[in-house]
Amino acid sequence: MDGVIKTSFDNNIATVSFFHPASNSFPSLLLHNLTQELNVLSANKEVNLIVLKSEGNGAFCAGASFDELLEVSNLEEGKMFFSGFANVINAMRTCSKIIIGRVHGKAVGGGVGIISACDYVFATNNASTKLSELAIGIGPFVIEPAVSRKIGKTAMTEMTLAATEWKSAEWNLNKGLFTQLFKSIEELDDFLNTFALNLSSYNPEALYEMKKVIWEGTENWQTLLYERAEISGKLVLSEFTIQALTKFKK
Template structure:
């Protein structure tokens, strides 16, 4: 059941793909690998822009691995697991290369956080989003700063406080989570390919300076996201969350 991360470099563009058989969900080992991959590409002077995508025609990302969440037995393990998403988001925001998201399907929880941490996004009309964490006794605490930065606190709260409701791609576009939405994967990929090639032709120094502007005011995330991870790490140990996770697995 292990997933993988792959990198394809073409000219000055790197495409990072992640895959997991459980709807592209993330175990902690894969979160760390994605963090390391983004960090290393940030240091690669031959790369100007990064495309982040998942494999397959189904979900873009189902968030945290429920199997691994059920295995958490103490605060240290809980903190470590949720810090994985903090690591990814911090790596994405601090990466000196612009990161363009390719979203071909639904995203839940941490998957929404990854979308929010992209600098620009291309998606299909089937790319609905949902923050389901409250329903299992935790909350989108780690990813909240990234999501709220894109769509605002009110829209983030709307998603969080109705954890069973999907928001469609048009809603996500109207709120600013998705930038471009297309009827089909083919149309999305055609537009994305044209865009990324144009973007990668621009002055890398100008793009880097623009990236810094985009993420101004997030310097406290180096501490904030890990403080939030501690909240989730504590809540995941509750009987409520353990029972809810088991019910989700059975359904």
């Protein structure tokens, strides 16, 4: 399966959910489809607010598809793959709607980047995170601007260099990646539904202007993230990374 993107509407709230059988990881097609959906919703005048979530009870997002990474055979293919994450983050950044993240489980790599690009994040107590890219010979280059913007360079560095270490939900809350924690998915959803309904009732023009304020100073991401994608695209071709990915897959 290439994964699925689904959108449901409740009044003026759009809930976008993504699914992939490999722990909600992202192959290129799923990244493309999520980018397209966010762009469509950004232009939809009937939508005031977006909730972004993943399906299932396991991982929130396992990041990049390792199967597809192993298929990369040249720099152009590598850059194109990692540009998929750049496209999603830029779509979230430039989206005219506030985006609320619903994080029910663990997130790795690109999944942390997607959480970082949300404007407000609710998570459960078991929603730990990890930036494991260095352990497989690359680095979180594309998502770094989003992560650093949310939690700061020091915390981003800690996550990146401790590439095999899970950061607890409490750590993420204290650093600012998560806005609020809940003991269960049910408790999270109850609060999220009330919060979203209330927020979506505000003046859409005011919400849009606030969105622009929130993302001030990130205009260079339209080029920066693709420069970073080229770095990752080069490194994924290294012998170190190929061996690490192969070992992990086995």
